[in-house]
Amino acid sequence: MSLSRRTFFQLSSLPLLGACVDLSKEPVVGRHRARDLGFRIGQLPTGQWNAITDVAGVEVGHTTLISGSGKLEIGKGPIRTGVTAIWPSRNIVNEFMPCGVDAPNGNGELSGILQARQMGVLNSPLCLTNTGSVGMVYDELLKLQPQDDLPQGIPLVGETYDGGTGGLNDTVGRHVHGEHVRAALEKAATGPVEEGAVGGGTGMVCYEFKGGSGTASRVVTLGDQGGPYTVGAIVQANHGLRSQLRIDGVPVGEELPVVENPRGEINSILMIIATDAPLLSHQLNRIARRATHGLAKTGSISGNGSGDFALAFSTANPIAREKFWRGETYSMKSVEQFDIAPLLQATAEAVEEAIINALCMATDMTGADDVFVPALPLTRTREIMQEHKRLFELQASDHGETNNV
Amino acid sequence: MFRRVGTNYCLALMLEPWNAPAGRFFVAYKGRHGFRALIGNGVADEFRTISAPLFITPTPLLGKIYDSGMALADRRDVEAPLDLGWPPLCMGLDIASPALADNWQPELLDVLTDSKPGQAPAWPVAGSSKAVSGYEIEFVRCGGPQLSSQVTVLGTTAPLLPGQLERLADIDNSGLTVAVATGNRLLRSQNDQAQHIDVVSETVLERLVEATRALLAEAK
Numbered sequence: 001m002s003l004s005r006r007t008f009f010q011l012s013s014l015p016l017l018g019a020c021v022d023l024s025k026e027p028v029v030g031r032h033r034a035r036d037l038g039f040r041i042g043q044l045p046t047g048q049w050n051a052i053t054d055v056a057g058v059e060v061g062h063t064t065l066i067s068g069s070g071k072l073e074i075g076k077g078p079i080r081t082g083v084t085a086i087w088p089s090r091n092i093v094n095e096f097m098p099c100g101v102d103a104p105n106g107n108g109e110l111s112g113i114l115q116a117r118q119m120g121v122l123n124s125p126l127c128l129t130n131t132g133s134v135g136m137v138y139d140e141l142l143k144l145q146p147q148d149d150l151p152q153g154i155p156l157v158g159e160t161y162d163g164g165t166g167g168l169n170d171t172v173g174r175h176v177h178g179e180h181v182r183a184a185l186e187k188a189a190t191g192p193v194e195e196g197a198v199g200g201g202t203g204m205v206c207y208e209f210k211g212g213s214g215t216a217s218r219v220v221t222l223g224d225q226g227g228p229y230t231v232g233a234i235v236q237a238n239h240g241l242r243s244q245l246r247i248d249g250v251p252v253g254e255e256l257p258v259v260e261n262p263r264g265e266i267n268s269i270l271m272i273i274a275t276d277a278p279l280l281s282h283q284l285n286r287i288a289r290r291a292t293h294g295l296a297k298t299g300s301i302s303g304n305g306s307g308d309f310a311l312a313f314s315t316a317n318p319i320a321r322e323k324f325w326r327g328e329t330y331s332m333k334s335v336e337q338f339d340i341a342p343l344l345q346a347t348a349e350a351v352e353e354a355i356i357n358a359l360c361m362a363t364d365m366t367g368a369d370d371v372f373v374p375a376l377p378l379t380r381t382r383e384i385m386q387e388h389k390r391l392f393e394l395q396a397s398d399h400g401e402t403n404n405v
Numbered sequence: 406m407f408r409r410v411g412t413n414y415c416l417a418l419m420l421e422p423w424n425a426p427a428g429r430f431f432v433a434y435k436g437r438h439g440f441r442a443l444i445g446n447g448v449a450d451e452f453r454t455i456s457a458p459l460f461i462t463p464t465p466l467l468g469k470i471y472d473s474g475m476a477l478a479d480r481r482d483v484e485a486p487l488d489l490g491w492p493p494l495c496m497g498l499d500i501a502s503p504a505l506a507d508n509w510q511p512e513l514l515d516v517l518t519d520s521k522p523g524q525a526p527a528w529p530v531a532g533s534s535k536a537v538s539g540y541e542i543e544f545v546r547c548g549g550p551q552l553s554s555q556v557t558v559l560g561t562t563a564p565l566l567p568g569q570l571e572r573l574a575d576i577d578n579s580g581l582t583v584a585v586a587t588g589n590r591l592l593r594s595q596n597d598q599a600q601h602i603d604v605v606s607e608t609v610l611e612r613l614v615e616a617t618r619a620l621l622a623e624a625k
Contacts, residue, residue: 119607120568151607226599278599282431282453282567319604327606328538329564333599337429337452337591 028378031196031363034356037382038391039247041356042349044342047217050353051193052232054217055274057089057315060234061188062199062213063180072170072368080169080367081162083137083176084128084199084213085184086234086272088313093144093153095318096121098332100284101311104292108268108307109134112156120281121324122313123153125185128200128213128236128270130169131161133176140181150325158270158309160238162203166261168367169203193234196361203367204238205267206358207245207299208259209376210365211237214358218346222277222339229277231346233291237358238267239306244299247356250388252381253299268307269295271351277343278316278333287312290344294351312347406534406541406560406587410458412516413527414503415470418459418545418558420587423518427482427489429454429591433570433584434494438553440580442497444471449494453567455585457493458517459558461526461547464497469505471495473513480518489593496581498547499554500528531624537616538563538609540588544620546579555579559617564588564603569610576618 034041035050047054062084068077088097099122101113111134116122124144127137134157141155163171184199193215197203201212215234221227241261245253271291279287291310295302302308317332324330335343359376366372385391407418420430432455436443442464449455457478462470474493478485485491506512515521526547534543540563549555557579565573565586574584589602605613 118568118572120566280566280602286451316599323606325607328609329603329605332602332604334591334602335599336593337454338593 028382031361031375032378033195034353034360035394037360037378038394039356039385040392041248041353042218044218044220044346044349047219047230047232049192050217051215052086052217052234052272052274053190053193054230055232055276055315058232058274059087059090059188059190060193061085061184061186062194063184064198064202065175065180066202069366070370074170075173077170077173077175078368079173079175080203080365081130081133081171081175082199082202083133083180083184084201084236085181085188086126087185087188088122088125088274088315089318092125093123093146094321096123096321096324097313097315097319098279098281098284098317099311099313100281100286100288101309102285102288102292104295104308105302105304105306106309107305108159108309110156110158110270110309110311111138112154113309115154116311121319122156123321124155126156126158126272126311127181127184128158129176130171130200130203131159131163132171132174134159136174136177137181140178146321150321156311158236160204160236160268160270160307162238166371167203168205168365168371168373170368195357197363197365201236201358204236205373206237206355207240207253208242208261209359210362210373212358212362214354214356214361216350216353216357218350220342220346222335222342227277229275229343231273231275231343231350233271233273233347233350233354235351235354235358236270237355239269239303239308240298240300244301246297246299247381247385248390250385250390252384255384256377256380271295271310273310273312273347273351274315275312275343276315277335279314280332280334283334283337283340284312284314286340287343287347290347291351293348295355297348297352298355406543406562407545407558410517411523411526412513413524414462414466414505415513416461416526416530416547417517420458420585423458423477424481427456427485429456429489431565431567431570431586431589433567433574435571435574435582436580437578438580440553442467443495443581445474445492445494448492454591455494456489457491459583459585460493460495461498461556462495463500463502465502467495467497473510473517476510476514477517480514494583496556496583498528498556503527533620533624535616535620538612540613542613542617542620544617544624546624552578553580557582559584561586561613562588563605563609563613565610566604569605572610573614573617576614577621
């Protein structure tokens with residue numbers, strides 16, 4: 001889904017702030033990012049693309065697999081899944097990056113989390129996919145590791161669940177294969193990031209609306225520690241109950257029709273945060289922990305059945321693989337611990353907006369056994385936001401140069 | 406690397422002179438076997454740094470010693486920010502407390518500030534040190550005989566990050582193991598430069614871990 005500059009300016013010309021305006025007369029056509037709809041999340045300015053790719057060197061690519069319809073036949077489909085690849089840098093297997101992790105509710109999988117906790121480094125691209133496909137994606141990523149006498153890195157693969165009763169995808173069929181991983185890695189790029197029902201987020205459901213992939217970013221300065229530094233987030237959103245959904249603090253979910261959901265909240269979210277601020281692994285653990293605050297602001301309480309993981313990495317402290325394993329010492333830089341506060345706020349805001357972007361950009365989807373998951377109704381949502389006086393005019397400063405995708 | 410100072414009821418492990426300009430060192434700790442007698446660890450949990458001496462005392466005195474650590478921090482720099490100079494990390498031993506004189510705190514502070522000579526603690530203290538890869542490692546152990554009441558402090562002059570210190574602490578099995586590294590002394594930044602941090606490689610870390618393991622084994 002893309003938003004042309006023309007559509008952007010058509011939307012931006014709407015008199016969004018005036019309480020007298022009846023937005024029901026201004027139906028939203030197509031899918032648009034949260035800011036383009038007049039939803040303003042947080043206080044900090046965004047980066048150029050309002051995406052994780054605003055952090056220099058970070059690239060994202062999706063492989064989206066959609067085929068078949070009707071009754072579920074395990075191994076055949078319908079298929080509604082994919083894989084999202086994130087390169088912290090193209091040289092990550094040779095130049096590690098410090099990272100930190102947090103798991104507000106760990107009923108899921110993020111492979112490599114023990115390496116992250118034990119050694120505090122990232123040494124592989126990250127991939128996000130469905131529950132059944134973790135092993136094959138891991139296997140493919142492992143092939144990127146150097147073949148020499150130094151230890152190999154542990155690939156990081158996260159999953160959320162798109163199968164089972166009420167699920168859209170034939171998860172058990174394990175339809176993500178090596179070629180799909182390679183394609184996502186190869187097509188990864190900087191710049192705008194495709195959002196919604198794409199990549200690993202293809203079959204995901206968020207607050208009982210169609211969910212998936214979303215991204216956002218923030219730019220901050222740190223007092224005497226300089227900057228500006230960018231914090232970018234990408235999420236694979238597959239969590240929450242409809243009644244919980246909040247946008248910019250507005251209880252949108254309570255004002256939208258209730259749906260019957262025998263599954264309860266058994267799903268999950270993956271939150272990946274990148275920054276170019278010079279942080280060490282224990283500081284990145286704190287950054288990862290703040291992702292939960294962004295998640296909570298959208299309404300989630302990290303359900304008991306949820307696999308909610310956050311991983312944060314810094315591109316500012318590359319560590320040569322040889323030095324990490326076999327050198328004597330190496331050097332890094334670190335933001336002074338009491339000047340880190342703006343980065344914590346930026347993380348919470350970027351994650352919050354990334355989740356809302358995933359909802360706003362995802363489209364209706366029918367999947368296995370004709371399960372239908374509607375997209376968040378944008379026209380009605382704007383009405384609710386206006387009723388709560390939380391609909392804002394677009395401002396160029398909110399968007400960096402442009403965030404059209 | 407630890408300078409031991411104190412009285413018969415309080416052992417302070419000084420990482421640097423009590424009145425050194427406030428700086429921070431990376432720290433990690435691990436509690437096991439139901440050990441609970443640790444206070445002053447909030448800042449260590451959040452920032453993974455410590456900037457005060459480490460105190461070991463009978464558990465009933467934890468509050469008093471914590472208060473003394475705060476008083477020491479005030480003498481060091483009363484304007485020091487929250488995470489510079491306090492809180493003191495105070496570890497409790499499962500032993501009875503001696504009776505304290507009315508003026509115990511001024512006397513303790515005199516000892517901690519080197520104005521008066523101190524005493525050896527009233528309980529046995531084990532410990533030793535060795536050099537490895539150009540760095541010093543040391544351990545100090547009190548308490549026991551049950552593991553659940555044993556406190557071990559590991560120190561190294563090597564530049565270890567908090568996660569690496571956790572791995573060092575992991576090799577011990579005391580009720581509480583605290584690991585601290587003085588290889589990076591973090592100061593409040595006075596300019597717009599990020600702080601420079603040194604880190605040992607996995608190879609050096611493994612040497613330190615093995616040497617510490619041997620040191621602890623010898624102590625048994």
